[in-house]
Amino acid sequence: MSVQYQAVQWNRAKRAYDLWAVGSALGWLVGFVVIGAATTGISPIILALRAFATGAFALLVLILSIGPLARFTPRMAPLLYNRRHLGVLMFLMALAHAALSTVWYHGFGVLDPLASILRSGVPFEGIASLPFQPLGLAALLILLAMAATSHDFWLRNLSARTWKALHQLVYVAFALLVAHIAFGALQASVWPGYAWIVIASAAWIAGIHLAAGVRARRADQRRRALAADGWVEVGDVEEIHEGRAKAVLVGDARTVAVFRHAGGFSAISGVCAHQGGPLAEGRIVDGCVTCPWHGYQYLVDCGQSPPPFFERIPTYELRIEGRTIFVSPQPMAPGTPIPPCRAKGGER
């Protein structure tokens, strides 16, 4: 966590995740070039730049799918855990594609390569000759900004608001890349399946983001209505499984995660202090609530990170009437211990 900055905060799970990701990427690159060279006779350089391009785009589609899908099913949570490393890997593949393309298509003329890219598609000779390379360059600059600022140092020093706004530009980068492909490789592709893959990818990403966004907005509206006044109903005690939580919105739209642990119920802020991860979607590991995004941990009954870390998040009072749990809308000071609340007559 935040005792001091390290280059990469690896643990066993994250190393396995990264090995899987890098291994898959290498497998794709080698397979693409070897099979392509054996079956098509296309130059290995061209095959390599296509392998990097298709690999990076596929990875971007995967990365953009993880967030919305995690809203619908907790099975996607393990992929969410180390998504930023996937993002850096995707950027490196995109950078390799850009470097090879620049050298191959723009590196041997009299123009400066960057000037050559910016002048591509001019003079305008119809929509099919739209300058797709500047679109790719613009997308690459966004991905560069994201990869270069993916470390926690930037989150802390750019402010959460600026950092998140910068990283939400990935949606614009995706749109630029779809346009880059549509007016570039798609115009020259002779295989009809290529067009369908691009269309399906764009429709999938746009569709799941719209669906997840509408769902989240409705949930926020419902929670805000419930939290308008007084204690907020969380639900029946049976709704929360051991080691898991339910999220509710209280007061001025603060998310609270109500956990069940060792026979009692505890409520802490539903927002991780690290990057705002959804703590209610995490689970309790070794007595600590574990954020599903990056593994930050908090003791469930006081909201403090275990030593030597110093993050603290607010806790909330609970009461159980009959079988129904209610939460106070007033947050306690971060790190305030509150004894677990238990149902009268014991829980079932």
Added chain:
Amino acid sequence: MQDCRGYGYLSAVLLEFLVESARIYALSGVVFALAFAWRGAGAVDAVARHSTIGFRIIVVPGAALLWPLLAVRWWRAARGGSPANPEVPGDRTDRWSGPSERLRGRALAMWMVLAPVLAAVLVIALFARRPAALNAPDAGRLPAANPVGATR
């Protein structure tokens, strides 16, 4: 005034200005970033003072990209005599609690704009494809964009 590729003189000058500006910005950024990684990071953020060599290397690309912003922060921290971002234990959820619903709303708004834009781009691109060109012997190969002999 036009060159052989149909550019006006003004466009060529503007393009050269853009390319040179980008080059100067990038070179300045790299030089600044090396100094920032060595001394500046610790000046603007107390947590970075005792950080690892690996961290100092990994912070270089971002510092090269955002060097004007960081130069101002570093200068202010040097004038103030204390880090601009001191180590403050405790609650950091406020930075997310308020914005999280707004962030979700902004993401939804972006996709409500991007979804029709993507659809339009793909429809236009598909209709722009020339079947005759796709059947040509060299179909599938992109033309050399910067051939030897092209002039400014």
